[in-house]
Amino acid sequence: MRLSDRNLTLVLTLATAVTLAGCNPAMFGPAGDDSDSADPKPGGQLKVRVTDAPFPIEFVDEAWVTITRIDVLRCPDNADDDPHEPGDPNDPNDGDGGDDDGDGDRPWITVFDDPNGLPFNLMTLRNGRLADLVDAELPAGSYKQIRVYVDGGRVVLTDGRWFPLRVPSGDRSGIKLRLKFEIVEGEDTEVLLDFDLVRTFKPIPGGAFQHAGEIRGFMFRPSLGLRAADLGESGSLGGEAADDQGDPESGVEVVAYRGKKLVATTYTEADGSYTFVGLSPGNYRLEFQGDDDFEPRELSTRVQRGKHTNNANSRSGKRMSGD
Numbered sequence: 001m002r003l004s005d006r007n008l009t010l011v012l013t014l015a016t017a018v019t020l021a022g023c024n025p026a027m028f029g030p031a032g033d034d035s036d037s038a039d040p041k042p043g044g045q046l047k048v049r050v051t052d053a054p055f056p057i058e059f060v061d062e063a064w065v066t067i068t069r070i071d072v073l074r075c076p077d078n079a080d081d082d083p084h085e086p087g088d089p090n091d092p093n094d095g096d097g098g099d100d101d102g103d104g105d106r107p108w109i110t111v112f113d114d115p116n117g118l119p120f121n122l123m124t125l126r127n128g129r130l131a132d133l134v135d136a137e138l139p140a141g142s143y144k145q146i147r148v149y150v151d152g153g154r155v156v157l158t159d160g161r162w163f164p165l166r167v168p169s170g171d172r173s174g175i176k177l178r179l180k181f182e183i184v185e186g187e188d189t190e191v192l193l194d195f196d197l198v199r200t201f202k203p204i205p206g207g208a209f210q211h212a213g214e215i216r217g218f219m220f221r222p223s224l225g226l227r228a229a230d231l232g233e234s235g236s237l238g239g240e241a242a243d244d245q246g247d248p249e250s251g252v253e254v255v256a257y258r259g260k261k262l263v264a265t266t267y268t269e270a271d272g273s274y275t276f277v278g279l280s281p282g283n284y285r286l287e288f289q290g291d292d293d294f295e296p297r298e299l300s301t302r303v304q305r306g307k308h309t310n311n312a313n314s315r316s317g318k319r320m321s322g323d
Contacts, residue, residue, distance in 0.1 A: 067150055072146050120133075146177045153222070175222060175226055190230070199225030234280055244315075256285075286301065
């Protein structure tokens with residue numbers, strides 16, 4: 001991905017969680033080699049954007065989240081002085097390292113703060129479509145965490161009903177995401193914030209729905225469905241779902257797994273296409289699931305750094321009559 005000068009772009013999209021934590025300068029290239037220097041460095045910019053859609057997608061017209069504040073945590077000048085080296089954020093037994101208040105002279109830096117918040121309709125932001133959220137200057141150096149404050153949400157159904165959603169009390173102190181990224185003088189760094197709406201908006205009651213009237217509400221847990229990724233170190237993945245005759249299948253759920261870990265979820269467009277952005281390089285397994293007539297499919301593919309893989313297609317997805 002080509003990045004413009006002196007910008008860190010924080011992109012807000014919609015899917016689940018990634019692990020790039022810690023403050024070891026050896027993880028970086030030349031810019032990280034002098035991270036223990038006490039001399040101040042010129043800064044760069046931080047930008048933020050948004051994407052994806054919730055389940056049950058066929059009965060939802062709008063799905064809003066409102067973001068009021070974003071903080072980032074800079075690594076200490078000398079990584080050896082960092083007593084809070086985070087472990088695996090996907091391990092429920094691993095805490096956050098206790099660095100809520102920053103590390104000594106490296107406190108949290110607020111890059112966006114609006115008491116009224118910025119609302120985003122996530123239904124318009126899926127399959128690679130992004131919305132800018134933040135463009136803020138940051139000092140050059142290494143950073144290790146992002147904290148996102150979500151004020152509330154709202155879901156509007158196709159039958160006209162809508163549900164205001166409140167953030168659970170445990171999420172009001174901000175959603176902390178571990179992500180190691182570098183701000184380098186004269187370069188942009190793009191960071192993606194990605195909501196998995198299947199996890200963020202959980203319909204009540206659970207199970208399958210035949211029509212919108214069966215939905216009685218939503219549980220809103222943005223902390224369960226938010227991930228962060230360094231787009232400069234990531235790749236993207238796309239393809240399409242079609243039936244035996246090659247006709248596109250819309251509304252097919254596509255789930256990306258890396259090993260046994262669910263990484264991201266999306267749904268195919270009217271032309272059968274789908275896109276995942278901000279995926280760490282490596283091997284992925286994709287599962288395709290549609291309505292009762294759609295035969296679930298599975299395939300394996302690989303994501304490469306800085307490249308878009310666009311051949312992860314599901315064919316013969318629909319059962320033939322009489323099968």
